[in-house]
Amino acid sequence: MPIRALLVLLVFLNLGVAAWALLGPERTRPAAATPAAAREVPELPLAPRLAKAAPVGPAEATGAGNGEAKPAPASEAKAAEPAPAPAATAASAPESAPTCLRLGPYADEAAARAALAAARGQVLRGQVQQQAAAAPAAYTVSMPPQADREQALALAQRIKDAGFDDLLVVNTGEQANAIALGRYRSLAAAERRQQSLRDKGFAARLTPAGEAAAAPWWLAVAVRDADAAQALAALAGASQSRKLDCAAVR
Template sequence: MLTRALIVVLAILNLGVATWWLLRDEPARAPLPPHPTGVAELRWLPGGTDAAVAAQASAAAPTEALVEREAAPATAVAAAPAPAPAIPPASSKPAEPVAAIAKPALEPVAEKPAAPAATPRCLALGPFADRAAATAAQGRAGTLLSQVRLREQPAASGSARYRVLLPAAANRDDAQATVKRIVAAGLSDYYIISQGEETNAIALGQYRNREGAERRMAAVQAAGFQPRLVASGDAGQWWLEGQLAAAAEPAQAQQRSGAAQQRSLECTRLR
């Protein structure tokens, strides 16, 4: 019984809704905005494919007209000369100075360290029998040695002997003639050597120290003769000392000077 009542109520409600729908007034449509000139109007047409084709055909005409109307102004605009750019009025404010571009400070170039000077080398050349021989060796060494000095190494035992001699004459008669000249000059202590390698040489004295021998030589030279000093026994030896040139070698200096030996020497001893 209840089910039937619900069905009847629903049927009455459906009937009422259908009657309201059929009898209601259509809502007023809002007015469309004014259509702009030259713009194609979009319209909805009922129908299928034929309606779409008809809509495209109707829209083509206004579009072509719009293109024709807009082409003329565009051409006119292109033909018209472009207006000259407006020159801005001169400003009364003074122009701001352009900031100077700061140049980066140049870094000082590091100087290359100077090459270290070569360590000086000094040496002693010898031994030589007398000062004259050492002096001659110095002349032969030439520029290979600098700061040269002659040094006598005294005999250790004290048995040295120094003789003052005149060169050997050609024969005995010449030697006796030289003796007469010596006597006339006021010199004494002389004799003619009669044998050995110094035959006919004239000895003018023998001394145990060099100083005495050199004093005798000075006196003989003052008389007009040219004696020589000869060392014997454990006589002292003469050495040639100096600083070696930078590009020279000790063996080269020894060979040129004619020395029998060469020894290393501290350069401070030359000062």
């Protein structure tokens, strides 16, 4: 047989085998064993479930297909977060403590009140105060004036006989015929002298030496700061300005 004819025959044989393999009856294969529970539960169709599912946007479908979770939009995230509590109102800075002064002295109450009225717009609070009267410079112990000089001399002799040698009979003036028994700078010393005479039966008297100085008037004021205090003394016409405890200013 020629070689060409042999080759053609082999080609046709191969084509026939291939056609039979493709178009012939399928081989019977044994069904795979399935669990009893799986055979009893019928398989549900997918179409109804797909129909009820919510539509998925393109971007969400892409993310789901890739197996990645897509974060919620920024606007939705902000809405979900709880609103921050309102910030507490910042405490106002404490004001500086006021400066308190005693301004004066003034000759009388009227002058002090006029000065306070002139400075009223520059002070936080203020008042007029009178300083305590100055203590006398000295105190005298004496017997009151007698009816005449003879009686004054007789009384002076009796006081000497009682042991008091430091005395003087006043000759002239308003206190003529009085008996001076001592002059003391200390009130306590004058009171001791007076009491010793009374213990001997003499009604000695104790009087201040001269008139006490008049009590001056002052302003007690509170101002905002030291700068205002410097200007206030000139405005109120005060010759002196002294620091003062603010508890004394009402």
